Amino acid sequence: MNQSEEKIVRTTCASHCGGTCVFRVHVKDGAITRIESDDSPEPQLRACARGRAYRQRVYDPDRIVHPLRRVGERGEGKFERISWNEAFDTVAAKLKWAKEAGGPASRVLASSSGDINEVHVGMRLFHKLLALDGGYTKCWGVMSYQGGIASVNATFGTWRTTNTRDDFLNSRLIILWGWNPANTICGTNTTWYLARAREKGAKIIAIDPKLTDTGVLADEWIPIYPGTDSAMLIAMAYVMLNENLQDQKFLDKYTVGFEHFRDYVLGKEDGIAKTPAWAEKITGVPAATITRLAREYATVKPGALLAGVAPGRTAYGEQYHRAASTLAAMTGNVGVSGGNAAGRAWESGSWYPYKMPYGLSLRPEDGTNPVLGEERTAGFMAIYLPSGVHMSNVADFILRGKSGGYNADPKLLMVVNHNYLNQQSNVNLMVKALKKIDFSVMVEQVMTATAKFADIILPTATFLERNDIVFGVGTPFYGSVNKAIEPQGECKTHIEIVRELAKRLGITNYGNDTEEAIIKEFAAAGTEITNYEDFKREGILKINPGKTYVPFQKQIEDPEHNPFQTVSGKIEIYSQTWADMKNPLIPPVAQYIETWESRNDPLIKKYPLQCISTHFKRRTHGQFEKVPWLRELVAQELLINSADAKPRNIKSGDKVKVFNDRGTIVIPAKVTDTIVPGVIDVPQGAWYNPDKNGIDRGGCANVLTSERISPQGAFPYNTCLVQVEKFQEEN
Ligand SMILES: Nc1nc2c(c(=O)[nH]1)N[C@H]1C(S)=C(S)[C@@H](COP(=O)(O)OP(=O)(O)OC[C@H]3O[C@@H](n4cnc5c(=O)[nH]c(N)nc54)[C@H](O)[C@@H]3O)O[C@H]1N2
Ligand SMILES: Nc1nc2c(c(=O)[nH]1)N[C@H]1C(S)=C(S)[C@@H](COP(=O)(O)OP(=O)(O)OC[C@H]3O[C@@H](n4cnc5c(=O)[nH]c(N)nc54)[C@H](O)[C@@H]3O)O[C@H]1N2
Ligand SMILES: [Mo]
Numbered sequence: 001m002n003q004s005e006e007k008i009v010r011t012t013c014a015s016h017c018g019g020t021c022v023f024r025v026h027v028k029d030g031a032i033t034r035i036e037s038d039d040s041p042e043p044q045l046r047a048c049a050r051g052r053a054y055r056q057r058v059y060d061p062d063r064i065v066h067p068l069r070r071v072g073e074r075g076e077g078k079f080e081r082i083s084w085n086e087a088f089d090t091v092a093a094k095l096k097w098a099k100e101a102g103g104p105a106s107r108v109l110a111s112s113s114g115d116i117n118e119v120h121v122g123m124r125l126f127h128k129l130l131a132l133d134g135g136y137t138k139c140w141g142v143m144s145y146q147g148g149i150a151s152v153n154a155t156f157g158t159w160r161t162t163n164t165r166d167d168f169l170n171s172r173l174i175i176l177w178g179w180n181p182a183n184t185i186c187g188t189n190t191t192w193y194l195a196r197a198r199e200k201g202a203k204i205i206a207i208d209p210k211l212t213d214t215g216v217l218a219d220e221w222i223p224i225y226p227g228t229d230s231a232m233l234i235a236m237a238y239v240m241l242n243e244n245l246q247d248q249k250f251l252d253k254y255t256v257g258f259e260h261f262r263d264y265v266l267g268k269e270d271g272i273a274k275t276p277a278w279a280e281k282i283t284g285v286p287a288a289t290i291t292r293l294a295r296e297y298a299t300v301k302p303g304a305l306l307a308g309v310a311p312g313r314t315a316y317g318e319q320y321h322r323a324a325s326t327l328a329a330m331t332g333n334v335g336v337s338g339g340n341a342a343g344r345a346w347e348s349g350s351w352y353p354y355k356m357p358y359g360l361s362l363r364p365e366d367g368t369n370p371v372l373g374e375e376r377t378a379g380f381m382a383i384y385l386p387s388g389v390h391m392s393n394v395a396d397f398i399l400r401g402k403s404g405g406y407n408a409d410p411k412l413l414m415v416v417n418h419n420y421l422n423q424q425s426n427v428n429l430m431v432k433a434l435k436k437i438d439f440s441v442m443v444e445q446v447m448t449a450t451a452k453f454a455d456i457i458l459p460t461a462t463f464l465e466r467n468d469i470v471f472g473v474g475t476p477f478y479g480s481v482n483k484a485i486e487p488q489g490e491c492k493t494h495i496e497i498v499r500e501l502a503k504r505l506g507i508t509n510y511g512n513d514t515e516e517a518i519i520k521e522f523a524a525a526g527t528e529i530t531n532y533e534d535f536k537r538e539g540i541l542k543i544n545p546g547k548t549y550v551p552f553q554k555q556i557e558d559p560e561h562n563p564f565q566t567v568s569g570k571i572e573i574y575s576q577t578w579a580d581m582k583n584p585l586i587p588p589v590a591q592y593i594e595t596w597e598s599r600n601d602p603l604i605k606k607y608p609l610q611c612i613s614t615h616f617k618r619r620t621h622g623q624f625e626k627v628p629w630l631r632e633l634v635a636q637e638l639l640i641n642s643a644d645a646k647p648r649n650i651k652s653g654d655k656v657k658v659f660n661d662r663g664t665i666v667i668p669a670k671v672t673d674t675i676v677p678g679v680i681d682v683p684q685g686a687w688y689n690p691d692k693n694g695i696d697r698g699g700c701a702n703v704l705t706s707e708r709i710s711p712q713g714a715f716p717y718n719t720c721l722v723q724v725e726k727f728q729e730e731n
Contacts, residue, residue: 012479065489147714157565161343179308187474257574302338335556
């Protein structure tokens with residue numbers, strides 16, 4: 001082909017929002033000129049604003065394109081260019097040193113998704129490297145929805161609970177409980193199917209502390225105080241019981257322990273009947289609204305309660321998820337087309353039963369990590385790891401080590417696919433830890449807040465510069481990630497990086513597979529991809545198009561032959577496993593447990609506002625932060641109700657400081673009546689950028705959040721009390 005001719009490469013987005021949408025990348029002379037989206041027959045898999053702006057991310061002037069070594073202080077962001085050879089030699093030498101000086105467990109791997117749903121870019125390759133080299137400390141906990149995972153495993157014995165999105169068209173009632181897919185995508189076409197369901201006559205109700213872009217689609221917005229959702233759900237159960245609206249036949253046939261829940265709801269145990277009036281005081285939702293919604297959900301069938309994961313990112317968030325699933329069972333909406341098990345509305349990872357023999361999971365040849373004891377994993381992520389360290393506790397682990405009861409004194413931190421400092425709670429604590437650790441290596445694309453603390457940065461490719469396979473969430477399909485351009489500068493792919501490190505560590509059994517060979521092997525291992533070449537050319541393979549998938553349908557239609565995967569074989573409204581833990585904060589049936597930093601906490605006098613930190617339209621967490629087109633789309637602002645702004649003399653556009661004992665940020669305010677009074681929203685993901693006084697000028701929500709974890713490991717980002725004041729710049 002003539003060099004200067006433009007070609008179009010079909011590929012699939014892999015950004016962290018879980019929308020794996022189709023890209024048509026225009027390439028001329030080896031450079032991307034523009035990005036378009038799907039032009040195939042409906043239903044198309046069309047990209048959002050972030051996807052379409054990806055070109056500016058690839059060509060971001062701050063892109064890291066050479067290996068770097070830190071020359072300034074940690075956090076200062078001063079680096080010098082070094083050769084790959086020197087970078088690899090240094091990292092390998094430090095890995096060996098840490099293993100000898102502190103044992104394998106002193107090497108900590110902190111990894112998130114980065115890009116998402118890819119077959120071989122996740123954490124797997126680095127796990128394999130460190131496992132074959134004698135082991136490492138693996139962190140556990142899924143930031144997105146650890147509470148939801150704990151809950152659905154206890155209730156249904158699996159973590160796949162959600163109907164395909166096209167099944168919205170069969171619902172008569174759709175309840176968006178703390179869910180905003182118009183911004184968060186959560187699977188390509190989610191909002192498209194919601195809009196079509198509404199056109200078809202489904203009633204949509206949104207329950208959320210703020211009116212969202214998806215809420216605009218709804219017939220009704222019910223504002224609620226954060227962290228109180230289980231109280232509202234439990235009061236809805238009260239109404240159903242009181243008016244005998246529950247589907248008792250369903251409960252008798254498919255569930256265990258409902259009577260314990262009923263006793264709790266009616267107050268037989270604690271003398272408190274969980275009435276709508278009781279819940280109104282906690283949630284701020286009028287009792288009449290709770291009663292009306294309970295009647296509606298119990299009678300308008302089928303109804304889909306879509307339990308978003310943000311209400312689960314609160315203290316005791318597990319209880320909210322358990323309560324939602326209990327209600328889905330009470331209304332007989334589990335395993336039914338148009339219904340929903342109300343597990344987690346957003347399930348990344350391989351929740352659709354694709355024929356993927358290993359997908360994102362670790363394989364035997366990936367080696368076992370000798371540092372681990374008992375391990376339960378969901379794909380590549382550890383969901384519960386008694387001998388590991390919870391993601392939220394890594395700073396504490398680094399700062400206190402053995403003296404804090406941990407099994408090692410950390411010496412080396414490896415960060416892959418993760419803007420660690422920015423995305424974990426309590427940034428100021430993490431800053432201390434990042435200053436203390438002996439050595440840190442980070443594999444990154446851009447100079448994030450975290451990367452500034454690295455000793456060595458290994459630059460890596462974006463998904464437009466490499467090959468992979470992704471799969472759809474919500475709409476089942478495989479997408480071929482096809483390399484559109486060569487990696488910028490000296491960037492290398494993960495597989496190239498780990499192979500070089502393996503060589504230097506003397507690991508002889510890492511394997512020599514290339515990127516392409518790994519993908520082909522995956523495709524050939526029994527997946528639906530029968531013709532790899534066709535798949536790669538077409539870029540997308542839809543699975544069973546037009547056929548909805550309803551989890552638990554078999555269990556409901558033919559329970560004799562299809563028990564649930566729980567201990568009892570039924571839906572566990574009462575979990576014996578949780579009862580056996582004998583922890584009042586992990587009750588066997590769903591309960592309302594008041595969060596710390598709630599509206600009743602004495603701390604409210606000092607810090608009177610509840611701070612939530614939502615996922616932002618123009619970013620995926622910290623990603624895309626510097627993309628100019630997206631910055632034009634919407635500004636990083638604090639949402640504050642006019643009732644809270646007025647007494648503070650705050651007007652839209654004013655700079656305000658948001659603070660608590662953990663830290664202070666400065667951010668412009670946007671005064672609005674679309675958020676509940678007493679609640680503010682700091683969109684999460686903005687990059688931490690401290691001034692000389694340690695005040696964050698970037699507007700990073702996690703300067704404010706607490707590293708404390710919920711009893712089942714949920715990350716309570718949305719449980720956080722703060723004060724807001726007008727900010728005066730020092731002269
Ligand atoms: N306050 C608050 N904090 C939150 C949340 C919240 O709601 N509130 N949400 C939490 C949730 S749900 C999540 S999932 C986390 C997300 O936390 P992270 O996963 O840390 O967030 P991302 O910004 O997606 O960071 C991924 C990083 O990986 C880099 N990256 C992208 N692709 C690649 C690649 O191929 N290789 C490598 N090596 N790096 C790559 C990106 O440049 C980016 O810096 O944040 C959590 N933090
Ligand atoms: N654009 C964009 N898309 C994304 C991401 C992103 O960062 N940006 N992140 C991706 C990832 S990793 C994840 S995990 C998903 C999930 O993303 P979600 O967790 O679903 O997104 P959020 O915006 O945090 O929350 C959804 C809604 O819940 C509300 N909410 C917060 N706290 C509460 C509460 O206590 N009760 C109730 N009822 N509602 C509450 C918020 O106001 C918000 O409107 O999104 C994915 N998609
Ligand atoms: Mo997430």
